[in-house]
Amino acid sequence: MTLTDVPAKVVYSRPDSLECRGTHYCPGCTHGIAHRLVAEVLDEMGIVEDTIGVASVGCSVFAYNYFNVDFVEAAHGRAPAMATGIKRVYPDHIVFTYQGDGDLASIGMGEIVGAASRGEKITVIFINNANYGMTGGQMAPTTLPGQKTTSSPTGRDVARQGYPIQTAELLSTLEGAAYVVRRSLHNNREVRRAKQAIRTAFEVQKAGLGFSLVELLSTCPTNWGMTPVEAREWVEERMLPFYPLGDYKISSAVAEWMK
Amino acid sequence: MTKELIKGNTAVAEAALRAGLEAYFGYPITPQTELLEHLSARMPELGRAFVQAESELGAINMVYGAACTGKRVMTSSSSPGVSLMMEGLSYIAGTEVPMVLVDVVRGGPGLGNIAPAQGDYNQIVHGGGHGDYRLIVLAPASVQEAVDLTALAFDLAEKYRTITTIMMDGSIGQMMEPAELPPFQPLKEEIPAWAVRGAKDGEKRVLTSINLDPPTQEVMNLRLMTTWQKIEANEVRWKGYHLDDAEYVVVGFGTAGRIALSAVRAAREQGIKVGLLRPITLAPFPAEILDELTEKVKAFLVVEMNTGQMLEDVRLAVRGRKPVEFFGRMGGVVPFPDEVLTEIRRLATEPQTTAGHPRDRWLARLTETIG
Structure with a gap:
């Protein structure tokens, strides 16, 4: 028997809701993985035609180029407000934002807290890579104590520059938040868990159970000055202790639905 | 129809509702607040969208999102609140989606006071937000005129895919006068081709104000200016x-x-x-x-x-x-x-x-x- 006698079976392919094109992301960056996971979930749930995405300002500013769904582009930090406007007009549609940490946890903190507290039935994909990627690696609200960035060249000094924000923990205190979890994209096991969480977050929205957010610890090899492999190790060694993975808010309605 | 004694802010809110307003997002600020209050009761009553936002930044960006669906959307505020909306107004102008803003101008600069003023003429008429855009500005001098201009504001915004601002001052907003409200218009049924709604027909729509390529941005600036020339030719009112x-x-x-x-x-x-x-x-x-x-x-x-x-x-x-x-x-x-x-x-x-x-x-x- 030769190899060609084995019937070919497709075991892995590009999700339909992901455009067939290269991305502008740096080698080793996990944005691409996050995009793919979202696209797989949209495909699997059969909600591509009902979905409207809201891109934000940061490295994912061009996210709309990569998804085969209707998209709008928000001002810096304002994606949850824009998503609110769309969702209130189209309550039966699926509306999600895709935001980085500078966008969501710094300039957009007001909008994300407002949306979560109102229990807006939107899904937020939140990329935490501990720096401002697009502008070249400045200190972000998520930059770790001691972490060197282009605007904290001697390392983040908490006495002068304050402490990083633990977004999932913070938003979990809001009654309006239904599903708030933190996952990571630094190894295969965590990628699979991240996918499950993204699926749950969209299901929570589809079931009308409230606000859902998945924080994803991500790598930024370019701005961290590391190889992709080193960057993944850095997530494990440095980010995980400060940003523990876990489920921070599962509302009783979501818990009931999960049964 | 008969006239009724009605406050300017309330009258504009009710007129907007009757003109087919489908979504309103706002934030309380004197002397505009009655507009928001009226719609907080009336919009849910009619099954339409109303959100009191966390800030004017939130409000204008909710308007931005809703405007991208092509529905009739509006916000209202007063001078300091409108300053906060300038970012959103620029993005909305850059995306060419229609909306109506009601600015009930008060004394300034800064926190100023809550008395009637016209100090925001330059901010509203000559810009305010960044970039090269213009918007239609309507200035009523009575409650009745404010009512009459409200439906027109939506029509103009949609006709030219632009922002229409009704710029009135605190006295028009706060004054009670006899005014005749218009009859209810049916809600718009047609969704404009450019509006996001989910890519059901396989054709994906992207609404954005980003044009990284300068020549593309220049073409966009030219398009805005050409539209403005049409507005100048057709819409002058006095x-x-x-x-x-x-x-x-x-x-x-x-x-x-x-x-x-x-x-x-x-x-x-x-x-x-x-x-x-x-x-x-x-x-x-x-x-x-x-x-x-x-x-x-x-x-x-x-x-x-x-x-x-x-x-x-x-x-x-x-x-x-x-x-x-x-x-x-x-x-x-x-x-x-x-x-x-x-x-x-x-x-x-x-x-x-x-x-x-x-x-x-x-x-x-x-x-x-x-x-």
């Missing part, structure tokens, strides 16, 4: 009073224009041939009628509730051919008709000049009065 035989013309908008009208009528009784030009669209500005009047009259008097912001647009239209004088009160102080009448009499009896700047002469006179 109202004239006693202009036919006028030797002198007062120019004023909104409440200042209405007060000036009382003064013009009093001056007519005293035998002074004076008329009033009241711009209803501040943008596009009624420059053409000013140009025509310049040929016929002896002098102009601009009356505003600011330090002479529209004054500069009048001077541009008159181009030094006739004297232009100015009278204003500001900071929330509303001029009395008598004060304007005194200015009209001065215009008609004293020699006027085209030299110097009218603002300097007005300031000198005003300093004597209020020190």
Whole structure:
């Protein structure tokens, strides 16, 4: 028997809701993985035609180029407000934002807290890579104590520059938040868990159970000055202790639905 | 239909609702709040979207999102709140999605006060947000006119895919007057081709204001300007009073224009041939009628509730051919008709000049009065 006698079976392919094109992301960056996971979930749930995405300002500013769904582009930090406007007009549609940490946890903190507290039935994909990627690696609200960035060249000094924000923990205190979890994209096991969480977050929205957010610890090899492999190790060694993975808010309605 | 005694803010809210408003997002600020309050009750009643946002930043960006669906959307605020909305207005202009903003202007700068003013003329008429865009500005002078302009504001916004601002001041917003509300319009059924709605037909729509490639951005800027030229050609609105035989013309908008009208009528009784030009669209500005009047009259008097912001647009239209004088009160102080009448009499009896700047002469006179 030769190899060609084995019937070919497709075991892995590009999700339909992901455009067939290269991305502008740096080698080793996990944005691409996050995009793919979202696209797989949209495909699997059969909600591509009902979905409207809201891109934000940061490295994912061009996210709309990569998804085969209707998209709008928000001002810096304002994606949850824009998503609110769309969702209130189209309550039966699926509306999600895709935001980085500078966008969501710094300039957009007001909008994300407002949306979560109102229990807006939107899904937020939140990329935490501990720096401002697009502008070249400045200190972000998520930059770790001691972490060197282009605007904290001697390392983040908490006495002068304050402490990083633990977004999932913070938003979990809001009654309006239904599903708030933190996952990571630094190894295969965590990628699979991240996918499950993204699926749950969209299901929570589809079931009308409230606000859902998945924080994803991500790598930024370019701005961290590391190889992709080193960057993944850095997530494990440095980010995980400060940003523990876990489920921070599962509302009783979501818990009931999960049964 | 019969008239009812109704507050300006409430009347505009109800008029918007009847014009088919499908989503409203706002934030409380005096002297605009009744508008938000009215819609907080009426919109849910009719099954339409209403959100009291976390801030004006939130409100304008909710409007941005909802506007991307092509539905009739609106927000309202007052001066400091509108300052916060400038970012969103620029993005909305850059994305070419229609919306209506109601700005109930109050005294400023800064926190200022909550009294009626027109100090935001430059911010609203000449920009405010970053980048190269223009928006339609309507300036009602009564509750009835505010009602009438509300439906028009939506029609214009949608016709040109632009922002229409109804710029009124605290007195129009707060005053109760008899007004006739329009009948209910059915909600728009047609969704514009550009609006996001989910890519059901396999055709993906992206609405964005980003154009990283400068030549692409330039083409976009050109398109905005071409649209503006159409607006300038078709949408100029103004109202004239006693202009036919006028030797002198007062120019004023909104409440200042209405007060000036009382003064013009009093001056007519005293035998002074004076008329009033009241711009209803501040943008596009009624420059053409000013140009025509310049040929016929002896002098102009601009009356505003600011330090002479529209004054500069009048001077541009008159181009030094006739004297232009100015009278204003500001900071929330509303001029009395008598004060304007005194200015009209001065215009008609004293020699006027085209030299110097009218603002300097007005300031000198005003300093004597209020020190």
